[in-house]
Amino acid sequence: xxxxxxxxxxxxxxxxYGSAFGAAAIAAHFTVLQACLLSLLLFSGASxxxxxxxxxxxxxxxxxxxxxxxxGTRNALYGLRMAPVLKMSRLKRLVGAQITIDESTxxxxxxxxxxxxxxxxxxxYTGIGVYVFWNLFTLLGALGAKAIGNPSAWGLDAAVPAAFxxxxxxxxxxxxxxxxxxxxxALSLLLVPFVSAGIPIISAALLAILIGWRE
Amino acid sequence: MNKYWxxxxxxxxxxxxxxxxxxxxxxxxxxxPRITRINIFIPVALLTALVAVNxxxxxxxxxxxxxxxxxxxxxxxxxxxxxxxxxxxxxxxTSAIIYRIN
Numbered sequence: 001x002x003x004x005x006x007x008x009x010x011x012x013x014x015x016x017y018g019s020a021f022g023a024a025a026i027a028a029h030f031t032v033l034q035a036c037l038l039s040l041l042l043f044s045g046a047s048x049x050x051x052x053x054x055x056x057x058x059x060x061x062x063x064x065x066x067x068x069x070x071x072g073t074r075n076a077l078y079g080l081r082m083a084p085v086l087k088m089s090r091l092k093r094l095v096g097a098q099i100t101i102d103e104s105t106x107x108x109x110x111x112x113x114x115x116x117x118x119x120x121x122x123x124x125y126t127g128i129g130v131y132v133f134w135n136l137f138t139l140l141g142a143l144g145a146k147a148i149g150n151p152s153a154w155g156l157d158a159a160v161p162a163a164f165x166x167x168x169x170x171x172x173x174x175x176x177x178x179x180x181x182x183x184x185x186a187l188s189l190l191l192v193p194f195v196s197a198g199i200p201i202i203s204a205a206l207l208a209i210l211i212g213w214r215e
Numbered sequence: 216m217n218k219y220w221x222x223x224x225x226x227x228x229x230x231x232x233x234x235x236x237x238x239x240x241x242x243x244x245x246x247x248p249r250i251t252r253i254n255i256f257i258p259v260a261l262l263t264a265l266v267a268v269n270x271x272x273x274x275x276x277x278x279x280x281x282x283x284x285x286x287x288x289x290x291x292x293x294x295x296x297x298x299x300x301x302x303x304x305x306x307x308x309t310s311a312i313i314y315r316i317n
Contacts, residue, residue, distance in 0.1 A: 013299070020303050034223050041227035044234075046262065051226045053265050058274055061221035068226040071261050072233045077254050079237025080245050088238070097234040152314050155307030158285025161269035162306030165286065168262035169293050171255075180256060181263040188264035192272045200272075204264035205257055212253035 003111055003118050007125030010103050014045075015133020017163075021048055022141025024160045027151030028056030032142040039138040043131060044101055046167050047072045053160055054198045063198025070205045078105040085119050099127025183207060281317065285310030 018039060025035035030052055038048045047068040054064040079100045085108065088096045104127035111118040148154055172178050187207055188200035237245070270286045271277050288309035292302045 017300055017303070020300070030219055030223075034219055037223055038227065042223075042230045044230055046258065047226065047230055050261070050265060051222050053269050055219060055222050057268060057272060061218040061225065064218075064222040065225040065229060067261060067265075068222075069229040069233060070257055072230045074254055074258060075230070075234045076237030077245060077251070079234055080240065080242055083238055083242070093235070093238050097238045098231060100234050100238060152281065153311060155281075155285055155309065155311035155314070158270075158282040158289075158310030159303050159307040161266045161282065161286055162289040162303045164262050164265040164269065165289050165293065165306075166299050166302045168259065168266060171259050171262070177255075177259045180259050184260040184263040185267045188267050189271060189277060192268065192277055193275050197268075197272070197274070200268055201261060201264045204260040208256035208260035209253050212256040213249060215252060 003107070003114070003122045004125060006107055006110070007122060007129055010107055010126050011129025011133050014103050014130050015137050017045070018134040018137035019141030019144070020159055020163055021045065021052075021134075022138040022143075023145035023151075023156055024049065024056075024141075024163065025052045025138075026142050026145035027156035027160070028052040030055070032139070032146060035142040036135065036139055039135045042068070043098060043134070044072050044075060045134075046164075049160060049163055049167075050201075053164070054201060056160070057197040059198025059201075060196065063196075063202060067198065067201050067205070070202075074102075075100050078102075081105065082108060082123060085116055086123060096123075096127075099124075099131055101127070101130070103127075103130050180208065180211060281310045281313035284313040 021039065022035050025038065038051060042048050050067040050071050051064045054067050079097060082100060082105060086096055104123045107126040108119045108123035111122040145151065145156060151157055172181060184204040184207060188204050191200040191203055270282050271279065285306035289302050289306040292305045
């Protein structure tokens with residue numbers, strides 16, 4: 001039964017974090033409906049924060065879409081990794097694809113010693129659990145932020161970069177990643193005074209593609 | 216349609232397309248070391264840039280304000296291995312205090 005427990009605890013902790021997204025979306029002048037739609041339809045934490053982060057900083061819609069999509073490309077590789085485990089019918093795939101994210105893949109892979117059946121359980125329990133709680137807490141966070149007024153007075157404008165930092169931190173595992181992070185900071189900040197908002201962030205992604213390609 | 220709606224619908228559509236694509240293509244399509252490497256690098260670079268810009272940029276100016284204090288608190292909490300929600304909450308509280316003092 002431990003896969004059920006794992007799935008539930010991941011769903012609750014990650015889901016609760018949806019309240020930070022809901023609140024941050026309101027701080028970036030999205031409506032409650034838009035915040036909820038992002039959680040229902042986009043459903044990928046980092047990409048959702050990217051949309052509100054880029055738009056909130058005054059960036060164009062196209063920049064927000066591009067940043068969000070590039071951050072979401074890893075979900076395609078998760079789907080690829082999970083396909084032989086899940087063996088979904090075409091119809092089931094339409095649902096399974098939506099919940100193919102960091103957490104569902106992570107819990108599924110953590111069960112690989114216990115066989116395919118447990119991996120499948122891990123994927124579906126976690127994916128559905130995170131979906132339910134993430135959306136619930138997005139709504140609560142958005143309504144809460146709407147009620148309190150001035151986002152800066154409540155630190156919401158710092159919650160967005162802190163959320164990004166929390167997502168980034170576990171990825172800075174080796175020297176190469178840390179070096180790339182430093183280059184991304186330098187490049188994006190150098191560009192800020194000269195280009196419109198959103199471009200410095202996309203430039204960092206291009207830098208990553210260039211380095212990954214050439215190495 | 217304003218840019219908020221364009222961003223919400225566009226980003227959502229592409230996100231789902233990417234997920235469905237990954238679940239549908241033959242494995243050999245994406246199983247290339249170059250793709251794997253780029254896939255690890257993109258989130259690192261994007262998330263770092265998002266932290267930097269959302270902390271230090273005010274439109275096209277670079278500023279050090281209450282948000283920097285919040286991020287300093289977040290870094291401290293991450294080094295102390297605090298859980299995710301505590302990091303975000305700590306950053307928000309610190310930033311709010313500095314904002315109100317000013």
